Amino acid sequence: MSKVDLESGRVLLGEVTPPRIAPEPTGDDGEFAQRMRAAFGQLETATRDADTAAEDLVQGRLDIHEAMVTMEKADLMLHLGVTVRDKLLDAYHKLMTAGN
Numbered sequence: 001m002s003k004v005d006l007e008s009g010r011v012l013l014g015e016v017t018p019p020r021i022a023p024e025p026t027g028d029d030g031e032f033a034q035r036m037r038a039a040f041g042q043l044e045t046a047t048r049d050a051d052t053a054a055e056d057l058v059q060g061r062l063d064i065h066e067a068m069v070t071m072e073k074a075d076l077m078l079h080l081g082v083t084v085r086d087k088l089l090d091a092y093h094k095l096m097t098a099g100n
Contacts, residue, residue, distance in 0.1 A: 043074075043081045050074035 053070035056062035 039084075040081060043077045046074040046077045
């Protein structure tokens with residue numbers, strides 16, 4: 001099964017070791033971290049669903065309309081995830097360079 005590398009936006013083939021998640025922070029940023037984990041968990045689920053839909057389509061267990069809807073949903077979520085990641089990295093870099 002293929003995996004999506006959220007850092008580069010590339011699809012990786014074969015087994016991929018999941019990234020290590022830091023311990024749960026305390027305070028307000030704990031809620032933000034939980035929401036981000038949940039959002040990227042939904043992205044992972046949508047990607048798996050799209051892979052399954054493609055396999056089901058090829059094997060004749062799913063019609064093309066349902067498969068395309070599932071794959072488009074995963075594609076949109078992936079683009080949103082990459083955009084959010086890029087925005088977060090940009091904000092981080094601006095914060096890091098603002099102090100210098």
